[in-house]
Amino acid sequence: MITVAEAKALIAENIASLNPLNLPIEQASRHILAADVFAKYDIPQFRQSSMDGYALRFEEKDLALQIDGEMAAGTASPLSLAPGKTARIFTGAPLPDGADTVVMQEKVSLSEGKLTVLDDRLQEGVNVRAVGSEIKANALAMHKGSILSPAAIGFLAGIGITEVPVYPLPTVSIIVTGKELQSPGEELGFGQVYESNSYSLSAALKQAGIIKVDVICADDDLEILTGILDDALKNSDVVLLTGGVSVGDYDFVLEASKRCKVNQIFHKVKQRPGKPLFFGMQGAKPVFGLPGNPSSVLSCFYNYVLPALFQMARKENPVKEIYAKLTAAYNKPSGLSHFLKGTYQNGLATPLSAQESFRLSSFAYANCLICLNEGVEQFEKGDHVTILLIPD
Numbered sequence: 274m275i276t277v278a279e280a281k282a283l284i285a286e287n288i289a290s291l292n293p294l295n296l297p298i299e300q301a302s303r304h305i306l307a308a309d310v311f312a313k314y315d316i317p318q319f320r321q322s323s324m325d326g327y328a329l330r331f332e333e334k335d336l337a338l339q340i341d342g343e344m345a346a347g348t349a350s351p352l353s354l355a356p357g358k359t360a361r362i363f364t365g366a367p368l369p370d371g372a373d374t375v376v377m378q379e380k381v382s383l384s385e386g387k388l389t390v391l392d393d394r395l396q397e398g399v400n401v402r403a404v405g406s407e408i409k410a411n412a413l414a415m416h417k418g419s420i421l422s423p424a425a426i427g428f429l430a431g432i433g434i435t436e437v438p439v440y441p442l443p444t445v446s447i448i449v450t451g452k453e454l455q456s457p458g459e460e461l462g463f464g465q466v467y468e469s470n471s472y473s474l475s476a477a478l479k480q481a482g483i484i485k486v487d488v489i490c491a492d493d494d495l496e497i498l499t500g501i502l503d504d505a506l507k508n509s510d511v512v513l514l515t516g517g518v519s520v521g522d523y524d525f526v527l528e529a530s531k532r533c534k535v536n537q538i539f540h541k542v543k544q545r546p547g548k549p550l551f552f553g554m555q556g557a558k559p560v561f562g563l564p565g566n567p568s569s570v571l572s573c574f575y576n577y578v579l580p581a582l583f584q585m586a587r588k589e590n591p592v593k594e595i596y597a598k599l600t601a602a603y604n605k606p607s608g609l610s611h612f613l614k615g616t617y618q619n620g621l622a623t624p625l626s627a628q629e630s631f632r633l634s635s636f637a638y639a640n641c642l643i644c645l646n647e648g649v650e651q652f653e654k655g656d657h658v659t660i661l662l663i664p665d
């Protein structure tokens with residue numbers, strides 16, 4: 274059996290990033306840019322007022338200026354300002370030819386159609402956005418490797434870009450195995466449990482921005498599972514299976530993977546929960562066999578799957594590792610690393626109750642996983658431990 278660190282290293286070594294593609298900016302949020310993006314136009318394309326007020330020639334600021342004409346945002350008609358005149362202007366509107374400065378309407382007095390500037394500190398060119406002051410045509414707008422935040426998407430839209438080259442986020446198939454599973458909402462028969470793994474995984478994927486997710490339910494039948502896995506490998510970049518990876522007579526994930534030419538990289542990690550974790554590759558496509566207990570599924574998801582999915586999209590691992598002080602002593606046998614559901618606040622990590630891997634009641638409140646190393650048995654209150662912050 275390999276250690277947690279070895280398992281993480283093997284996954285990282287085997288994962289390759291997906292080929293870049295062009296996406297409309299509406300779909301590109303949270304992606305990493307695969308190439309530099311250059312501006313096509315000067316933005317703004319015209320000298321633009323940044324205030325509601327009056328446009329004038331700075332050299333005439335001490336004269337009584339006659340108000341002549343108006344420029345509103347969106348006007349399609351240019352205006353030429355004659356000497357001795359000022360034009361009403363609004364935020365976002367083009368400056369009239371001849372004007373070089375805008376005085377705010379709060380800083381003028383008006384009398385008999387004439388304007389007097391009351392702003393001693395008015396400077397030439399104020400309240401005017403120069404042509405290309407956001408960006409010049411052909412200038413670098415965003416560099417390769419940048420993450421497309423909501424502001425970045427807005428910036429690109431604002432300079433007229435509609436499509437960008439990005440590393441795509443992987444598409445994922447979730448295959449849920451188990452004859453005992455019943456859909457929430459239906460009545461439970463004898464021996465049945467509600468299916469929850471596809472719900473927690475879909476929610477976690479959606480939260481990470483991965484929306485192309487298929488969920489397929491498979492009976493505990495080798496032929497059926499092999500067919501479903503084969504299809505899933507054709508239809509998506511990554512396959513997650515839950516359940517069926519242990520040693521029971523009805524655990525078919527390993528055999529089905531073998532039949533689908535998935536190259537096993539490892540099976541079983543020195544950890545609790547999630548000891549029977551399976552990882553393999555079919556060509557460039559990762560296959561994760563997540564041990565079926567609901568808590569094992571999520572613990573393995575945050576430890577291994579999410580970092581791998583982000584690596585494929587060239588994104589930073591969203592599961593941050595930090596040090597925290599334990600607020601309570603904890604004992605465990607040596608041999609396995611433990612990931613405890615816990616809460617983290619102000620540098621302190623507190624293990625929750627209900628740590629068993631079939632239970633999610635404590636995970637539902639957890640904001641971190643407390644990592645207790647395989648070699649250590651006793652942890653004292655105040656010990657420094659590594660924790661994984663569950664992304665929110």
Ligand SMILES: Nc1nc2c(c(=O)[nH]1)N[C@H]1C(S)=C(S)[C@@H](COP(=O)(O)OP(=O)(O)OC[C@H]3O[C@@H](n4cnc5c(N)ncnc54)[C@H](O)[C@@H]3O)O[C@H]1N2
Pocket residue numbers: 449450451453454466467468469470471515516517518519520521524546547548549563564565566567569630631
């Ligand atoms: N003899 C041994 N038995 C087991 C071992 C072992 O080393 N030797 N390991 C145990 C550990 S640890 C785990 S974890 C489980 C993992 O087993 P599987 O991946 O084969 O999972 P299943 O047996 O299919 O399911 C385990 C458990 O989880 C429930 N489950 C499964 N899928 C779902 C779902 N989608 N939603 C809700 N609950 C689900 C299932 O009903 C079982 O109770 O193996 C141990 N056994």
Ligand code: MOO
Pocket residue numbers: 544545546547548549564566568569630631
């Ligand atoms: O690893 Mo299992 O997840 O301990 O129940």
